[in-house]
Every structure is written in C-alpha cells, then in structure tokens.
Amino acid sequence: MLSTKQKIGWTVVSVLVLVYALFPVLSILMTSFKSPADLNAGTFLPSKFVTENYEQIFVGDAKELFLPALRNSIGISLIATFIAVVLATLCAYAIARLDFPGKKLVLTTALMVSMFPVISIVTPLFNLWRQVGLYDTWLGLIIPYLSLTLPISIWTLAAFFQQIPWDLERAAQVDGATTWQAFRKVIVPLTLPGVFTTAIIAFFIAWNDFVYGIGLTSTSAARPVPAALAFFTGASQFEDPAGAISAAAIIVTIPVVLLVLAFQRQIVSGLTQGAVKG
C-alpha cells in the first residue's frame, strides 16, 4: 500500500515531468495570445488574451504565407507517408514472412539511410531539381521525404510483422476460409494496428522536416509550414512576427498533440520496436 510519503513523492515527480514536457508548449501558447503591446512586456502570461495573432494568419496579412504552407505541409506529408507505408508494408511483409537472399541487406540499407545526413542530400538535389524542374514542387519534396519516412516504416513494420502469429492465416484456411477471406478477416485485422502506428510515426517525421523544406522550395507553391515559419521573420509586412509565428506554431502542434493523446500506447510500442530515430 502506498504510504502518504510515497504518494507525495509521486505527485511531485509527476508534476515535475509534466512541467518539463508541457512548459515550452505552454510558453508558446501564451505568446500566441499576446497582443503586440504585450509581446515585449517580459511576462509569461499575456495581460489580456487576444486572438489577434490567429486572425492574422487565417484572414489577415500573414494568411498568404501561412495557409498555402499549411496546405503544402498536410498534402506533402500525407502523400509521402502513404507511399512510404505502402512500400514499407510490402517490404516488411517480405522480410518477416518470406525467405529470400538479401533480406539483411534491405534492413541494413534502411538503417544506413536513416542515419544519412539530410544536408548531404539537399545540396545535390537542389542543383538537380532546378535542372529537371522539380524545384519548388510537391513532388520535389515528396521524393526526398521518402528518405526520411521509408526506412523507419520498414523497421517498425518488420518488427510488428515478426510478432504476428501468421499460422492463424493457415488455421483460418483449414477452418474453411478462402485465401481472400483469410486475408481480410485474419491478416488485415492483425496487421492494421501496426500499419496505422507506423503511418503516425512516419507522418510525424515528414511533418517535422525543415531542411528539405527550406532547401528545395522558394515560394508558397510547395513550402511547408516549418520552412514558412522561418520566413515569417524576414517578411516586412508586419512589425513583430513573434505573435503570428506562435499562433501558426500552435496550429500545427494541435493535430500532433491530439494524435499523441489518442494513440500514445501504439506510438510508444512502434517507436521502441523500430528503434530507429523518429
């Protein structure tokens, strides 16, 4: 039974961890509600909560910068995630289920690609994309994003698939299911959680990209949010971009936090199974 001392101890520890994890988020959230006058007041809390900054990025001056970037980020990240998960599912299935030479090679390659310095890819692609016309396009980002999303998807899914009791597929067939039924009623329900978790993790990574975003785009045609945030600073149409940047940052953080809240268990197991950096 927990003694009072232990209870207090755990409460203190939990509060400390919560402060650690949430303080910077709270900090930027507060900044996003500050009026321009408050921004330089040197306080954590705004003196008055205003939505001015949010208006600015959705309907005001900064909307030209933010909304296309948001659209780009969502579109490019989703497509890159989708392609990576489809390819990785096939690949991981082969690794977990089939016996073929080169299995280890595929896994090692995935590992090495995930360790690759992104900046070393950007420089040559910057030049090449300009020549072939992929510079500042969605496709021009989706392709290099695969170098981020594909390796971790392969690792995570291979780990997931290796734990699936594949004999169930045969058992279902013995029980009278057709191959298709066995696939749909047994294999899909078994693999779906892993695939879904992998998709979330891959999406996080694509969503987080900054280097490709600023290196391979130049206009709002393809520039994703993180890169766009960096350019808010240089824009001259508003005085202090801190409020608008904070508001934009909060907008792109909300979906991630919601995903984390909803799927924390799956994300943890996916992350630790894949072991590859996220």
Next chain:
Amino acid sequence: MAAITMEHLVKKYDDGFPAVNDISIDIADGEFLILVGPSGCGKSTLLRMVVGLEDITSGDLLINGERVNERQPRDRNLSMVFQNYALYPHLSVYENIAFPLRLAKGQFSEDEIDRKVREASATLDLDEHLERKPANLSGGQRQRVAMGRAIVRDADAFLFDEPLSNLDAKLRGQMRTEIAQLQRRMGITSLYVTHDQTEAMTLGDRVAVLKRGQLQQIASPRELYEQPVNLFVAGFIGAPSMNFIPARVDGAVFQTPIGDIEIPERVRERMGGAPEIVLLGLRPEHFEDAKFVDEAKAGHGTVFEAEFTHTEWLGNQQYGYIHYQQDETVQHKLNELAQELDADEMPAQVIVSLDASSRIRGGSTSKIWLDSRRMHVFNPETGENLTRDAEAGAELTREANEERKSEIERARQRDGARTSERRSGQTTRTGTADRDRAGAVGHDRAGTADGAGGSSSVR
C-alpha cells in the same frame, strides 16, 4: 543460524484484499519449513514478506527474537533462491556467486572472497563452470549457481521460492535430493515455497498448508497425511487425492452411494454432534481388491460390491475408478472445495488402489474391501475433521522433529569425518583414492573415530 518467528502477519493490498491473513509460525533454528498451497494462497507473498521484498501491513516478524519488520532486505541477512534463479546475466558464474560478498564493501578481502566462492563451488560441483556465463548453463547448473550465491554469504536462513518449478521432472527429483542434503549438512534454517506436494512431503520437517492467505495446518508431512485438520488439507495432501463420499448415519452403518460401511468404534466415539450427512474421507490405499486381503486383516474392514468404470494399471500398482450418484446436498460444498484446490470440479467418483495383479477391469462388478479403521469423517458445512486425533498427530510431529535432530547430527559428524579424511589425504598425498573409498563405505565408523577432531573442523 536463526529462528524465524511470524506473529499475526497480515498483508493487505490497496484494494483491501488480504493476501496473507493473520499467520503465525515459529521456525526453529535449523528447521526446514515448507509453505504449500494452491496458487494464490499467499505463500509466495508470505515468503517475500519474510525476506523484505513486500511490506508487512501488520503483525511482527522476528529473526532471532529481533523485530525486523522495517528492515531493508539487505539488513536481514537472509539469502533467497528465486523461481527463475535471477542469475545476473552479465556476470560469470564466479562473479554471480561472489556478488553478495562484493556488495559488502570492505568486509571481505579478495582472498577471502576467492576462498568462499571456491568453497561454495566445490560444495555444489560448479568448479568447471566458474568462468562461464549463466546463459550457457543447463537448468540444473543454473539452479546450483543460485544456491551457490545463497550459501556463500553465511546467511541466517535460506528462502526458496518455487526453485524447482522450471526444471523437467527428472532433474527436479535430483535437485530436490541435493537441496535436502545440502540443508541437512549445513543445518541452516530454511523456508521453502512450493505448490508441488511431492517437494513438500519429501523436503519438509514441517509443512504449513495455506489457503487464501490463511494457515490451515502446520505439521510434519506424516501428520498432515494421517491427521489432517480439515477437508482442505485432506484433499490437498496426497496423490491421488483423498476420496470424499457423502454418508448418512444409520445406526451402526454409514449409508453411502457406493454401499453401506460399518462405523468403526473409534469413529463412533467422535461422532457426537455430527450432522445428519457427513463426508467420509477415504484414501485410495484404504481400499483393496477383496481377493487380495488376508483373513486376519479382512475383519477390520468392510467388504462391499462396486461397479468399476475403468482401471489404470501402472506396473507397480493399479487404480480402479468407481462412479456414483452424487448427493445434491454436498455437491456445492465439494465444488467449492474443488475450486479451492485449483480444480474445476469434484467428479462423483472414487479412486481405489488395487493390487497390481488384481484382475478387476472396467465394467465389472467386484468385491472390494475397505479398511474402515483409517477413515476420516468430515463435517461438510465446517469442513472440520471430526475423527482427527490431535494427540496422535502431535506425536507424529514430535517424532519427526527428533528424527530431524539426529539426522542433522549424523550429517555433521559425517561431514566432519569427510573433512578430516580430506585433510589427511592432502598431507600424506598417498592412497587418497583408497581412503576416499574407505571413507565412503565406513562413514559412521570414521565419524566416531574422528569424532572430536571432525566436529571441531565443522564451522
């Protein structure tokens, strides 16, 4: 060496469930006590309370008369063998055994550690494996390393938490013998948790039977077997287990579904206040094929006819199965008992032991004989054993106690003799093999001859 005293120990979890409920046990110095019971009876919890891995909710735990409730495990000076051995995978066998010594910083010099580890490894036959890692050892060897880590420390007592449950049947028997001999030789107080009644019966000086956190009976194995206090203990101890048959008292006989059984004198005396329907406790070996019972014995029991559903011939013995119609009034009590014993239900059948050459087969109706003198009668409501003879039981336990003492004494003498044998062998360096052989044959003589010198060399 130490005596361990548990006084009204209680362990309650957060939900208020008492895993251990008011248990008081005295373990004498050098005694081997077994905690046994079905899973979830609190036996492991109790052990962990003694060693200090679980907090004690209330009650007192005394080691050598000192209250140790609040002490950290490391301050209790007990050693423990875990179910999965808990060997440190990153350390060699040598370092595993040396681990407790190394933790006590500054207490032991390198030489002392080395000497103690080598002594333990010699005792346990681990000398060849000292440099290996636990992962490369067999189950039996791992078990011995765990024992080595326990004995190297001169702990006050050994605690065992189902140490043999991960071994296969054959190895389990062998390790059981080794543990028993080691304990006798070292004469160290031991507390051993198991759910295996063979281990309980063969190892223990006394056995404590637990049910749902409560102590049912604590006694020598023989007393438990012959004088159980209640239905639970009677049903738990013995394999195949005791048969429970409902019976109605009708004058001088018990009316039972398998036939009328004459009420023996001894039983009738104790039947005062018994309910109308009682449960008879009959062990399989109380029965016999009537053809194989000689005249002299036949008179002590009852002969009746029964139809066998099937028989099992096991070579050295034979079991016959008799089905009967269950009496509804006791059915629920028996089902309850079955659940307490970790079984699903209590089938309405009687298992009888038959002579291996008996020709009784399934489907036949044959005469069987029951030694009704040895029967037990239980109150189905309270589960109490109405025919228990407490005095006779106490006598059995007292005898066992004396046997243990003399056994330890003999073991020590023998050990002493062996030590001095070895010493003289080392000094003369000749004819060692002969001496060993002579020593092995004539332990006792060597023991008495060398008595004085021998015992002084024992620590």
Next chain:
Amino acid sequence: MSTTVDSRARAAAPEKPRKKKAQLSDRARSERKLGWLLAGPAFVIMLLVTLYPIVQALWDSLFSFRLTAPGDKEFVFLGNYATVLSDIVFWRDLGVTLLITVVTVLVELVLGLALALVMHSAIKATRGLLRTAILVPYGIITVVSAFAWFYAFDITTGYVNHWLSWLPMIGPDFNWFASAGPSLFVIMASEIWKTTPFISLLLLSGLAQVPGELSEAARVDGASSWQRLVRVILPNMKAAIMVAVVFRALDAFRIFDNVFIMTQGQYGTETLSLLAYRTSIGRLEIGLGSAISVILFICVMIIALVAIKVFKVDLTGGSGEGK
C-alpha cells in the same frame, strides 16, 4: 542481451532453414522472386534518394562550380577539400557540432534514464499520464520547439530574464543570442527537450527487459538502490543504452533546425550542417558546398563505424527489436 540473438534467429529462421543453393524447389525459387518483388521497390527508392545524391555530391565536389557563374565550371580535383579543411571556420563549426553532440547526448542520456526509471517504477495510473506527457515534446516540430525556447529567452519577447534576474549574471538587458555560450545553451536546451523523450522510451524498453527478479535478488544479496542500478540494471541494458546513444549522436551531429531558427549560425554557433547549407544554397557555391556535404557524410559514417566496430553495437538487433 538475448534479443540480439532472438532477432537474428527470427530473421533467419522463418519458413524453412534450407540454405543449399543447388536444388532449390520451385516453391523456394518463387518465394525468392516474390520476396524481391515486394521488397524491391522500397529498396530501390531508398538507394535512389540517398546513393544517387551522395555520388552526385562526390562528383560536384571535384569541381569549382558556382551557380552564379555556371560557365566557370572547372575541374579542381581535391581543391575544394583543401579549401574547406584549411578554413578556420570549418574547424570552428566542427568543434561546435561536436560540442553540441557530446553535451546533448550526455545530458539526454542522464535525463532520459531518469525519466525512464520514473516511468518504469511509476504506479499504473501515473504511468499512462507520464508517458503521454513525455510524448508531447517528441511530437512537436523541432522548429516550433526552437521558436518556443527562442521567444522565452529573447531579449524583447522573453520573460526568462525577468525570472532569472536574481542571478548575478542576468539582468533585463542580458542578450542570450549575442554570443556563442548563451546561444548554444538555449540551442542545446531546445534540442535536449525535444529529443530526450525518444531516448527515454528506448531506455524504458531496455529497462523493461531486465527481469524484476534480478533487482529483487540484488536487494536480498545486500545491494543498495544505487548499487542495484549501477551493478545490475545498467549492465543488463547496455545494448539499449548503446543503441540509444548511437542513434542520438548521429542525429545530434546533423543538428540544423534549432541553430537556424535561433541564430542562423551567427556569433560562432554555426554547425557543419548549417555551413553546408549556407555554402551551397545560401551562396550557391555548389562545388564547395558538396565538399562539405561529403565531409559531413564521412563524419557520420565514421561515428557509425566506430560505434559498430569498437563498441560492438548491434544496431540491427539492439534494444528496439525486443519483444
């Protein structure tokens, strides 16, 4: 750790142990074919998006080539490397990068281990809450984290100066982003905040693989809680620790986002990634920038090789794979 063996066995064992090249059954042959058919596309794409660029970078790095004057492309062999390696800026940036790598990895390891221990021993109700909380930094975009820390410390928008005004060094006019030391401190704080959760989750899974019985046995054997941690638990999660350190070190070595947002590499805070970016994309010096990219790549490879060969870290088995 047995997981290494485990994963290998699992990777090699499934289906059939037959390895003979000679008589492959039709089934085995078609299985191989299907295997490559399924794994092939992913494999090829991974090679295309990494192998091609690095080869291209290697080639470009041998030329003096700037996009502002494309006509002046000239083969200079290792000239660019000589230029880079003789430039003090490169060595300063390498130093900054190494400093950030070493400090962040060490702090994250300690902090991550502490967090992992807290989550491991937390009671059930608290554990879920802590795990969710800890995942928040992991999910936050690095750039957002950088802005959050930047605005908190910034001389105009920040409040940290007011909070820390009791410290002798810090007044309301203290500019954190005007010199290397304080800037790097905030940069590393943001980096550590954002990535410690990942390390702590890896360590937590390593921790979960150390049987609780070992720790209990050590308690009975007489170990204090510190001794249990150092002598029993840590040695048994060595593989997990090494994997976490290697992954994080490789990651930290590539640090870019935080520095770019907070200082753009000014005041001596530039890292190698930033130098490569500034050279090739900022100044359009493709030849020189490629040389830096190649050097960065080689550095990462060296770190990985040292980890695998010297410290025998099995990245393909390691902590993650465990059940």
